[in-house]
Amino acid sequence: MVKLGVSVYLNQSFKEQRDYLQTVYENGFTLLFTSLHIPEEDASLYAGRLKEVARFAKQQQMELICDVSPQSLKYLMIDEDEIIELLDWGVTGLRIDYGFSPEVVATISTKMTVILNASTLHEEDIQTLLEAGVNQNHLEVGHNFYPRPETGLGRATFQQANKLFREKGFSVMAFVPGDNPRGPLFKQLPTLEDHRDWSPFAAFIDLFKGESVDTVIIGDIGLSAESLEQFRLYAEEDVIVLRAKAMNYNEEIPEIHWNRNDVARDVLRSAKSRSLNLTRSVDVIPLHTAARPIGTVTIDNNRYGRYQGEVQITKTDLPADEKVNVVGHVVEDDLALLPYIEGGQKWMFKWV
Missing domain, CATH: 2.40.100.10 (Cyclophilin-like)
Incomplete structure (x- = not known):
């Protein structure tokens, strides 16, 4: 069965998002995704909020995937050779964006899940990582979401990339829009441009049944009660609510x-x-x-x-x-x- 996740945004307090996170957990979602690309002036605030989210994820036995760069680690006052300490916080995986050497990625992969950036990953990059000793059992691939209309991926491009990733044995992660579009553009956060104006559940079914995506994450924060019911009944009873x-x-x-x-x-x-x-x-x-x-x-x-x-x-x-x-x-x-x-x-x- 596909893994379902939602996005958590650290520019909001955990208190503002806790009820929503508890609700999605109760409706079959098992993964949280957040970004650690942190404005320098907010670094200390974000670190505290990340720890609160991580503590919640640990209590609920949810996965917590963080989008990370070397610069964001500096803001969190964590060195690259200490990155595994995030496991103790409750982080279970890192989406590696840019700037990490193959050797560092290989080290991280010995202890936690590494999600490679699908938009920048080429076949030669995969070979370089394998030569560096990366643990293939802990490797996945994640697509971006695209806030600006007309910039989301085309379906043919998406399918071509995923064909390569699956040939290499990677599971694939992608985003669908939520019911409450996030600012500043308020144009939803899908991976596929086709999904820009789709409902969350319809976009999810399209990715899961149509494109065989392994992990689907709601890009925007917020799902309506109707959408939650659709996700819950599908997860629990394999029923599509129309x-x-x-x-x-x-x-x-x-x-x-x-x-x-x-x-x-x-x-x-x-x-x-x-x-x-x-x-x-x-x-x-x-x-x-x-x-x-x-x-x-x-x-x-x-x-x-x-x-x-x-x-x-x-x-x-x-x-x-x-x-x-x-x-x-x-x-x-x-x-x-x-x-x-x-x-x-x-x-x-x-x-x-």
């Missing part, structure tokens, strides 16, 4: 469904709704037999004979059908989830 707007329709629609294993091209077909129809007396009268754009939730009416009662979601635009009642519509933010509801995948309607 938020949908219901029409004024009285026919009872079950909450939990799973897609038939013989996956249809144009629609998601609820296997559960068909089985329920076989065990109860249902007469679904024709109502709202309208056009069915992508994301339309429908139920087959009594004109469809033995198909009566089948619940579907359209995966493409379909015309009106007098045998199919329109029940509601999946919200725009969750339409990107539809391609990832494969055969046997459970989904749940959250009516909004």
